[in-house]
Amino acid sequence: MSIFHEEDRAAARVSLDRSLANPTDLATWEFRKVRKDGSTLWVRETVRLVEDDCGALVMLLACEDITERKRTEEALRESESRFRIMADTAPTLIWMAGLDKLCTYFNQVWLDYTGRTMEQELGNGWTDGVHQEDIDRCRKTYVEAFERREPFQMEYRLRKADGQYGWVFDKGVPRHFPSGEFAGYIGTCIDVTERKWAEAALQASDAFTRAVLNSLSAHVCVLDKEGGIVTTNDAWKEFARKHADGTFIFGEVGDNYFDYCRRTIAGTLIGQAILKGIEDVLMGSELSCVSEYACHSPEEERWFLMRVTPLKDAKGVVISHTDISRRVRMGLELEQQAVLLGEKQKELESLAGKLIEAQEAERKRIARELHDDFNQRLAALSVELESMERTPIALPELIMRQLAAIRIQAGTLCDDLHDLAYRLHPSLLEHVGLEIAARDHVAEFAKRTGLSVRFTGREVPKTLSPEVATNLFRVLQESLQNVSKHAQATDVTVRLSGSSKGVGLSVRDNGQGFDLEDKIAGAKGLGLVSMQERTRGLGGFLRIHSLPRSGTKICAWIPQLQEDA
Structure with missing residues (x-):
């Protein structure tokens, strides 16, 4: 036994005794042996005891020098030990998977992060910590990359030791044996929760900005330093879609706004001023630019207010086009009304x-x-x-x-x-009311002129405000006076009627009449103007119906004042 390394002699004795006890079994062991020069080598021995022809036990021994293999294995164990030390001290989560897609290793950082044991994570156990909304996507990405032996990366939520979920960025790459054969995957994960929160905040901010832009009725776009359209709001897009024929100066994201301007309006003075204003703000020589311009199409006339302001902390400008057509039309209408007002002023002066x-x-x-x-x-x-x-x-x-x-x-x-x-001043109005005063005046007029005059009154309120009663009576007086002076009539009808809304008066004659257009076009008499002003001043109206040789009818109506009701 002296040839065995002193650390292996006891184990070699046990193995030899076991072989002698079971002579029919094939025994294999690996031990270190010592050469005569004192060097050590590793050997693999296969031993079997058999009987010879004489029935004696003979040991058949096959010996293989495995020193190099043992050195390699030792180096591999040292390498794996160093790897585990580095993996457990690295600031990232590390995992490994074998040929069957099942995970075979997780570093200590992973275990500390998830708060689980190695046994719980091995195989597919790690997927228990993946958020339910992310698990299917993760499995699909992992399996598809594994089948193609390609690197992959994915982001998902992984439950932490405190029960909360954190976002991790997972990147896996294939690993190979020294022979080049595929050995599985190794991957690293880093916590990107703060980045995801920042991205969510940025997305929320972008969404808020987009919502604000889209809530504006003005057509808004943002240009970069070269004049390219970076973004637009919905109002801009909708207007550009409706006027894609190029009638108006609009483009889409990616187009150069300056090119649109040069093709459409740069040949006009206002177009040159607009283009220069945008360039001045973009270059920083002007703080802002505001310009109103007309942009008419065959279908309609439109006016816009363009406002250009620089982007803060960035090289670019914000352009807004506000449709001010309604305001301009109102201005034009006000100008027309001002002219009419001037004419009315002259008429009032007259x-x-x-x-x-x-x-x-x-x-x-x-x-x-x-x-x-x-x-x-x-x-x-x-x-x-x-x-x-x-x-x-x-x-x-x-x-x-x-x-x-x-x-x-x-x-x-x-x-x-x-x-x-x-x-x-007809004092009778104050004592007996409009209907009786009008009836009395008609009778007096018929007696004085000798004309046939019929008077009818229907539902005339007993009490009327002095303003309504007096003005209707004056209209009656003026109308009968005109009949006496101009109509050459033989028959006159006067009707006075009331309702809950107001009181109406009509005076009709069968006289010679007149051309109403000529009368209106010419200078009006003071009587007609006076009657119109009296009714209009109380919120009523005066209508005159007349044709040559067909008589004249004058209708007046005045609403009852609130105090009358």
Whole structure:
């Protein structure tokens, strides 16, 4: 036994005794032996005991020098030991899998990360910690790469020791034996949870920015330093889609906005100004650029407000096109209304002048009537009374006749003064209401002119505001006055009707009528203007229907004021 290495002699003795005890069994062992020069070699011996022809036991021994193999195995064990030490101290999660796709190793960092044992993770046990939403994708990626013997990488959520899930980036590569044969896979994982959170925050920020952009009605795009369109909002995309014929200056992501400008509007002065404004902001020579421009198509006229502002902390600009067509149209309409207002102002000034002239004429007429008529008649009465005073005592019959004549003259004078006061202000309106006052005026008009006038009243409110009653009465007076002066009529109909909403008046005659267009186109009389202003001022209207030789009908309607209801 001395030839065996002293560390192996006991084991060699046990193996030899076992072989002698079972002579028919084939025994194999590996031990170190010592040469005569003191060097050691590893041998593999296969031993079997057999009987010779004489029945004696003979040992058949086959010996193989395995020193190189043992050195290789020792070196491999040292390498694996170093690998495990490095793997367990590396700041990454490491795993290994064999030819059957099952995992055969996880480093200590992996086990510490997941809080599980090696036995729990081996094989497919590691998949228990993968998030349910990621497991199918992970298996598919792993199996497909394994079948093709290709590297792979994937990201998934792995449950940590505290029960929370962390995101890991897993990269696997094929490994091979020294002979070049495929031996399985080895992979490393790093925790990318913070990166995923940052990406989620960035995505949320991008989503918020996109939501803000898409909520804007303006057409917005972002240009890079070369003028390329980096992003656009939905309003821009929709407008570009509708006007893909190039009528308007719009492009898609990836297009060069400057090229669009040069092809469409650069030949115009406004186009050159817009292009220069964008370039100035992009170069930093201007802080912003604002420009309004017209962009009409055969179908419609449109106006836009373009605003260019620089991107903060980046080389580029933000361009927004806001459709201001409605505002421009309103401006144009306001200009037209301003012109109409000027015309109305002139018309009002003319009306004011006419009113002043009418007031002066009315004052002159009243003064003339008072001087030429009433004053003369009063003077005549005074002369009569003075004559009676100077005349000697006359017969009673004569005095009675003179007094009767004076009484008649005084009564007529009193009636004429009443008519004058009535024309100035119909006090009857205040005491009996519109319907009775209108009926009385129509009767007086018929008596004075001798015309056939019919009056009908229907559901006229008993109480009306003084403004409504007075203005309708004035319209009636003016309408009958026009019939008397101009119509040459023989028959007149006056209707006064009321409802819960307002009161209406119509005056119709069978006179000669007139051409309404010519009347409107020409200078309106003060009477018609006065009637229109009276009804319009109270929220009502005045309609005139007339044709030559077909008579005239004037309709007025005024709503009841709130206090009347």
